[in-house]
Amino acid sequence: xxxxxxxADSPIREIQVEALxxxxxxxxxxxxxxxxxxxxxxxxxIGSQLQITNSFPFxxxxxxxxxxxxxxxxxxxxxxxxxxxxxxxxxxxxxxxxGEMIKYLREVNVxxxxxxxxxxxxxGNFVSQAFVENQAFYQRGSEEKTVALVFDVSxxxxxxxxLKAYRLSPNFMAALKDNKFSTESIQKSKLRYxxxxxxLPITIHNSHLLTSFLHQMPAAPPQKSALDFPASLAELxxxxxxxxxPLAPNxxxxxxxxxxxxxxxxxxxxxxxxxxxxxxxxxxxxxxxxAREQTKIKQWQEKRKAENVLRGQQxxxxxxxxxxxxxxxxxxxPSRLELMLVGRQVEQYARQVDGFNAVxxxxxxxxxxxxxxxxxx
Amino acid sequence: xxxxxxxxxxxxxxxxxxxxxxxxxxxxxPVTVTLHPQALFSILDHASRRPADQDRVIGTLLGTRSEDGxxxxxxxxxxxxxxxxxxxxxxxxxxxxxxxxxxxxAAPKEVLVGWxxxxxxxxxxxxxxxxxYGQQGEGTWPHPAVHLTVGTKAGQDIEAxxxxxxxxxxxxxxxxxSCLFIPVPHEIKYDDASKxxxxxxxxxxxxxxxxxxxxxxxxxxERAVEQVLEMLERVSNYVSDVLDEEREPSxxxxxxLLNTLxxxxxxxxxxxxxxxNNHIQDVLLVSYLSxxxxxxIDLSNRLVTAALxxxxxxxxxxxxxxxxxxxxxREGGGGGRGGRGGRGGRxxxxxxxxxxxxxx
Numbered sequence: 001x002x003x004x005x006x007x008a009d010s011p012i013r014e015i016q017v018e019a020l021x022x023x024x025x026x027x028x029x030x031x032x033x034x035x036x037x038x039x040x041x042x043x044x045x046i047g048s049q050l051q052i053t054n055s056f057p058f059x060x061x062x063x064x065x066x067x068x069x070x071x072x073x074x075x076x077x078x079x080x081x082x083x084x085x086x087x088x089x090x091x092x093x094x095x096x097x098x099g100e101m102i103k104y105l106r107e108v109n110v111x112x113x114x115x116x117x118x119x120x121x122x123x124g125n126f127v128s129q130a131f132v133e134n135q136a137f138y139q140r141g142s143e144e145k146t147v148a149l150v151f152d153v154s155x156x157x158x159x160x161x162x163l164k165a166y167r168l169s170p171n172f173m174a175a176l177k178d179n180k181f182s183t184e185s186i187q188k189s190k191l192r193y194x195x196x197x198x199x200l201p202i203t204i205h206n207s208h209l210l211t212s213f214l215h216q217m218p219a220a221p222p223q224k225s226a227l228d229f230p231a232s233l234a235e236l237x238x239x240x241x242x243x244x245x246p247l248a249p250n251x252x253x254x255x256x257x258x259x260x261x262x263x264x265x266x267x268x269x270x271x272x273x274x275x276x277x278x279x280x281x282x283x284x285x286x287x288x289x290x291a292r293e294q295t296k297i298k299q300w301q302e303k304r305k306a307e308n309v310l311r312g313q314q315x316x317x318x319x320x321x322x323x324x325x326x327x328x329x330x331x332x333x334p335s336r337l338e339l340m341l342v343g344r345q346v347e348q349y350a351r352q353v354d355g356f357n358a359v360x361x362x363x364x365x366x367x368x369x370x371x372x373x374x375x376x377x
Numbered sequence: 378x379x380x381x382x383x384x385x386x387x388x389x390x391x392x393x394x395x396x397x398x399x400x401x402x403x404x405x406x407p408v409t410v411t412l413h414p415q416a417l418f419s420i421l422d423h424a425s426r427r428p429a430d431q432d433r434v435i436g437t438l439l440g441t442r443s444e445d446g447x448x449x450x451x452x453x454x455x456x457x458x459x460x461x462x463x464x465x466x467x468x469x470x471x472x473x474x475x476x477x478x479x480x481x482x483a484a485p486k487e488v489l490v491g492w493x494x495x496x497x498x499x500x501x502x503x504x505x506x507x508x509x510y511g512q513q514g515e516g517t518w519p520h521p522a523v524h525l526t527v528g529t530k531a532g533q534d535i536e537a538x539x540x541x542x543x544x545x546x547x548x549x550x551x552x553x554x555s556c557l558f559i560p561v562p563h564e565i566k567y568d569d570a571s572k573x574x575x576x577x578x579x580x581x582x583x584x585x586x587x588x589x590x591x592x593x594x595x596x597x598x599e600r601a602v603e604q605v606l607e608m609l610e611r612v613s614n615y616v617s618d619v620l621d622e623e624r625e626p627s628x629x630x631x632x633x634l635l636n637t638l639x640x641x642x643x644x645x646x647x648x649x650x651x652x653x654n655n656h657i658q659d660v661l662l663v664s665y666l667s668x669x670x671x672x673x674i675d676l677s678n679r680l681v682t683a684a685l686x687x688x689x690x691x692x693x694x695x696x697x698x699x700x701x702x703x704x705x706x707r708e709g710g711g712g713g714r715g716g717r718g719g720r721g722g723r724x725x726x727x728x729x730x731x732x733x734x735x736x737x
Binding site for chain 2: 016018019020022023024026027029030053054056057058059097100101104107108109110153156157160161163183186192193201202203204205206207208209210211212213214215216254258259262265266269272273276280283336339340342343346347349350353354355356357358359360361362363364366368370371372
């Protein structure tokens with residue numbers, strides 16, 4: 001999209017993922033659905049391409065273990081399972097786990113460079129504070145060339161694999177360093193919510209062994225060039241030569257299911273809107289309380305001035321006029337980061353709906369043309 | 378790879394109770410093994426990364442067992458470094474233990490079920506390792522350890538075989554490195570979730586560089602439709618050939634086609650039109666709404682930053698002279714509603730109304 005930050009700004013231009021990593025991520029995400037699954041990626045960076053060659057899941061301990069084992073003063077102590085696994089990529093325990101795993105994997109010739117982390121989501125709801133903090137943690141770390149892979153479980157089950165790679169844009173990283181998202185700083189940096197992420201293109205790569213396996217996977221080609229006709233209907237169903245083969249075309253994408261997707265999307269949109277209004281209310285509350293404080297300060301100052309005039313007339317020492325800074329505390333401005341994240345999330349949903357729209361309209365017109373032959377749409 | 382599951386003969390040697398090292402009644406009941414593609418891909422990857430001087434590499438299999446132990450499902454695996462010379466074999470047992478612990482932390486349900494090797498032959502070393510994996514304490518005892526071999530010689534078929542073992546041996550000293558490997562049926566199960574990933578991965582197999590871009594939904598739809606069209610073309614060619622008496626008819630095929638075509642529903646055109654219109658409207662409505670919301674949020678975010686160029690910044694030191702005018706500007710600038718106080722209030726109200734209407 002024209003408004004997205006340019007890929008040229010980032011040190012990495014594209015991602016290459018091994019088939020093994022794709023399968024592992026799929027399996028981990030589907031087994032731990034609906035809790036989000038997180039894990040670490042290892043691989044190597046070659047020039048501007050980042051290659052991901054293996055992955056392993058992070059342990060996200062149960063809340064019961066957490067209460068007995070971990071120290072509640074640990075800043076990453078979480079009590080909810082979903083929040084636990086989301087916090088895992090930047091937790092200290094996970095860092096030691098990952099370090100140890102990588103050390104052992106190096107002994108069996110697996111690439112030993114951590115290149116990022118992955119997480120699973122459902123219907124595109126991955127934009128959150130936790131996601132941004134995780135990726136910032138990785139991008140701030142010793143290796144800057146890291147990426148976040150997001151696998152969407154629900155959309156992938158409807159036919160096509162939905163895997164995206166994101167990095168945080170340099171503008172956003174600079175703003176995050178100060179962790180100041182007040183209106184002035186945003187005004188100065190001209191940061192918009194579209195600028196937060198850079199999306200990178202992904203290619204899937206197979207090894208030679210895997211390619212030969214894929215060629216061999218459907219049963220060996222039949223010996224005769226033309227199969228004999230089956231003798232009966234029952235034989236047709238049981239003939240191993242024509243039984244379903246895992247690499248047969250996946251025609252699930254031709255399924256027409258509209259309502260569940262629309263319902264889920266609208267639910268998620270409503271949640272985002274509620275978050276947005278909450279944030280707006282916080283901001284306006286802040287403004288009002290700030291204004292109240294300002295009026296109080298002014299009144300006090302005027303009183304002081306009047307008093308000082310009186311004292312001046314009575315030749316008494318003047319009272320300082322700066323004391324208002326010690327007496328009154330100005331309210332703190334809430335961070336605008338949530339607002340920006342909500343905006344980005346809504347944009348994600350809108351894009352998904354547009355994509356869905358394209359596919360579903362095509363299918364619907366096709367079905368209609370089939371059932372009502374002769375009518376031109 | 379496709380061992381025909383109907384033709385397995387399960388041979389179990391009777392176990393002499395006392396003199397053999399494993400005093401227990403290790404189970405040698407028939408076992409069926411299900412292999413998950415993730416494990417298989419991982420084994421292939423490990424085989425391609427093996428050190429140059431080794432012919433075969435081994436590793437541990439993790440998975441789940443059914444209640445009675447007759448069904449084993451292999452869902453994960455990891456490599457274990459080992460060295461093999463003509464006379465002896467060494468397996469790094471600490472590594473195996475430690476990796477098992479690490480994996481159990483991440484996935485407590487996946488337990489040790491056996492081991493794998495990347496070459497198809499079974500020799501003494503295999504027996505030694507098999508006994509190690511099947512032992513009490515750290516092994517899979519009392520369940521049998523499953524041994525999976527995957528032939529990975531370049532140029533030959535990739536063949537997978539699964540075995541369980543039973544002790545065999547003439548004397549007690551030789552019992553530790555002797556083993557009878559009993560083949561058991563195995564099957565590679567592809568669950569629905571992996572199908573979409575597999576399709577993409579398989580799409581790369583015919584290309585020169587073995588890589589494939591991720592495709593958007595529309596492109597996948599196009600591919601699926603093209604495949605269906607091609608299949609329909611083939612079938613219709615066959616049928617017209619049969620009608621022209623150029624090819625042999627087949628009653629079974631004809632019956633199958635008739636059954637399939639009769640699945641097309643017979644419907645009322647008006648109903649179809651109505652349903653179609655309703656659905657199209659639903660989809661368009663949601664698309665329009667989501668784009669409107671996106672625009673509105675974008676607008677409100679821009680107003681936040683733009684409005685402040687008109688008034689003094691927040692938290693600025695209060696200057697006594699500004700008084701009411703300053704107050705009005707700050708209130709207008711806050712909340713991102715707009716420049717002047719009055720207009721800001723109204724557009725903010727409109728935004729809140731919109732949000733409330735949508736919630737209803």
